Amino acid sequence: GQNIDQPTEMTATEGAIVQINCTYQTSGFNGLFWYQQHAGEAPTFLSYNVLDGLEEKGRFSSFLSRSKGYSYLLLKELQMKDSASYLCAGTDSNYQLIWGAGTKLIIKP
């Protein structure tokens, strides 16, 4: 079957680092997306990994291991505005995205 798994909720402290994991099982996998979604708003694109390894974009980095079916999103120097849900999505053989349920990240002062 096709499946994307990520933790339901995580809590972290302002200024700290947090890693949000995502595991996937999709046939015809081509790449993995991370999106951010603030409560009551639309998802917005963060990153797309096709090759193994770490890609850094400012405070956010995303990692992919195709052999392990695993990805993570790393957020550094956490700010209160980073409180949001983080959605992981992978492509499948039907040329569609399979979405995880999202990880709600709570930032505490």
Place this chain on the structure above:
Amino acid sequence: NAGVTQTPKFRVLKTGQSMTLLCAQDMNHEYMYWYRQDPGMGLRLIHYSVGEGTTAKGEVPDGYNVSRLKKQNFLLGLESAAPSQTSVYFCASSLQGPHQPQHFGDGTRLSIL
């Protein structure tokens, strides 16, 4: 910079009523998508379009119809609304296929009583 615009933003329907959700994008994107988002679940694809005049079924197409008569517009129809269709509906577009980032509208919150 409108991006993807959805109308309406909120709607309450009675069971059995019909309605159309409108989605418009001004980025000249080929692909457009309709998703529903329910608590505790990932976004689920209802229907999508790979270009003007084309539509295809996604993961949960039953009870919905779509049309893409113009490249910039993608309409989602509910012919006979059911309480199970209470959800938040998102429209999205991408320049080409799903391997490219999708741009989302602000969503339509639909309640079926």
